[in-house]
Amino acid sequence: MLKRSRKHRAGTAAYSTGRERIETILDAAQRVFVADGYARFTMRRIAAAAGISVGNLSYYYATKQDLVADLLDWVIAPYLAQFEALREIEGATPEAQLREVLSVVVNDLATRETTLFFPELWALANRDRHAARQMEGMYDRYRGVVAELAGLVNPSLSVERARELALFITSAIEGLTVFVGHRRPHADDMPAMRELAVETFVATVKKG
Amino acid sequence: MLKRSRKHRAGTAAYSTGRERIETILDAAQRVFVADGYARFTMRRIAAAAGISVGNLSYYYATKQDLVADLLDWVIAPYLAQFEALREIEGATPEAQLREVLSVVVNDLATRETTLFFPELWALANRDRHAARQMEGMYDRYRGVVAELAGLVNPSLSVERARELALFITSAIEGLTVFVGHRRPHADDMPAMRELAVETFVATVKKG
Amino acid sequence: MLKRSRKHRAGTAAYSTGRERIETILDAAQRVFVADGYARFTMRRIAAAAGISVGNLSYYYATKQDLVADLLDWVIAPYLAQFEALREIEGATPEAQLREVLSVVVNDLATRETTLFFPELWALANRDRHAARQMEGMYDRYRGVVAELAGLVNPSLSVERARELALFITSAIEGLTVFVGHRRPHADDMPAMRELAVETFVATVKKG
Amino acid sequence: MLKRSRKHRAGTAAYSTGRERIETILDAAQRVFVADGYARFTMRRIAAAAGISVGNLSYYYATKQDLVADLLDWVIAPYLAQFEALREIEGATPEAQLREVLSVVVNDLATRETTLFFPELWALANRDRHAARQMEGMYDRYRGVVAELAGLVNPSLSVERARELALFITSAIEGLTVFVGHRRPHADDMPAMRELAVETFVATVKKG
DNA sequence: AATGAATGAGCGTTCATTCAT
């Protein structure tokens, strides 16, 4: 999972200490969210993880909701950056690019952060409108990349059909997280699953 | 959804009232879990939903952990029953049976209970060993059915390969829950997704 | 300040311990309110004063608002009882009864509880609708007694004029609280003020 | 309301900007005190109302206590100025002057600021010695004016008796604040109360 | 079998205050 971002929603961050502190906080918040889940994602734990007082955490994020919003942006940003980067692999055929994208995404789902973060996010999105909207924004862009590549691989695809295929393929891949993700019971089957995913979904695109 | 279970509680439950009370509790607990998620799954809410006192809930389930354990069995049981039932569709070809199984499972994921319950379960399984074990037990049996049918559809499949294909197919289908499940942003694409899933994964099995 | 009451709004109080506990709580709450004022009227202080845990206080009064509502009833009740009792002084002329009522009320305002409680209540009533309503209920009945006696003392008074006179007289008397109340700077002038109040306001009634 | 004061703060305030800032702060503090009451009279709210940072507010007033002290002077000053002005109504008889003073005071108590400010002040004076002293200083001068006029209206009054009458009259008038003040339940009876107050208390002075 | 009563820890949030810049 890559890093970066700083679209914070609260806090002032005029001084350099403040700017750094926000990154410290978001980093700590991510660690807590990943390690303990949303049920134990408390201001106190986050403050402790960031090495600051609860009062100071509240200074930067007046409400937990604000912090969650910023955290999701912060965590999602590197994925977004990754998708944009994948789009720009030069000199490869569209099919090779599609294969690469699917491979990279499947590989990523086996990282500790991704395996632990996303199921929490899915559950959260079922209860929290803001979280749902932020999550959907990310997946929209992800699917956009896949749909675009699908259209290049199989030019007979209508825009709508390319979108449908991308929705199917990306959704299906997310499902692997729960079963072959980091320390999940079938993590050992990861290589076979990656190959199956790539071959199956490239075939799906070609068939239309 | 069907019934069953009561394994994890300490009490006697020898009287019919006791058994009924437990069912009342588990039913209430499921409603709370589905409606509010694990983060708001509290003993107080469950007691209120069951129409009993917190004290009495504690009589049946001394700890929240015990209740969660029984709840998972209780919720999972009907899915298990469903899988067994699917196995026994008579007079159809193996491929027709496989198509039917995949269709039924995809359809089910769009019900409110399934869409809301499973992401919570996946998240929970990442933190709680007991939950992980119970979840895995269910998916094992589900995959067993799919693997068995895959072997019948394509007899050239080794047992191991059939298992792999079943893991891939069932995992991928679960991923649809998050995006085309009940009231999820792409719920309207459900029919297209169901068809794609059935065609794609039957082809995958045939191809081996 | 007299005691009694038990019109509690929250809590269950089915057991005798619970019933007694509510009185313990209200008594403690009154002591805190009188001793520390509304600004320091906190659930923690009240719990400590009652010798119970914050959690248990919350068990009886789920919100502070509920507790305040009950407290006001609890504190106001004896005053109400006092007014009703004053109405029933037998064998005295209406003027003697009116003099007695005014005397009693002026005397009461010099008690510690009254001097400290009522200014807090007045301030609270300016911010809190519920408190305002409860306070007005009490003063309504108080003024009713005075208006009734005024009508007996001076039968030429219209009902409306008697009401006006009662409003004026009772309001004016309340004003003394701040200056000749318990440990207030002019507490020594209490006897003179009482006589002035009685003579002045009886004359006002007679004059109409 | 007029201006003045700045006694209780530690800083320099030698620059005109400093003096202006203090006035900005006191003005904001008064607005908060009147609008929200002492219970919500917080440094943060005041700073926000004054459009400055909490840190800067602390520069001018190191403690909340200091700010309260200055605020009371600031709010009280215009009332004092008003009393002095009343004393100097030329060309009228003493009785006309007394009537005028009582009328003005009763009218003032119906303003939003007075209705909301004074009950808070009375409650505060019961807990805070400084506040009590400042309040008493103001009322002393107010009563001085009334006592002086009483002596002119009824020359047979001893100085002591004039003081007693002034204490009674001014205290009684304050009581009207709670019931016929701004948006109080009997605000509509204000004209009748004003007339009753003037007639009753002028008669009291004449009678001695 | 069921309740009400109780605890102590923890929740998100606000507070007066301090201090480096």
Add this chain to the structure above:
DNA sequence: TATGAATGAACGCTCATTCAT
């Protein structure tokens, strides 16, 4: 002068759990 940054205590409230009745 003025700010942002920080603390530690306290706020109202909810929690899982325990226990007498």
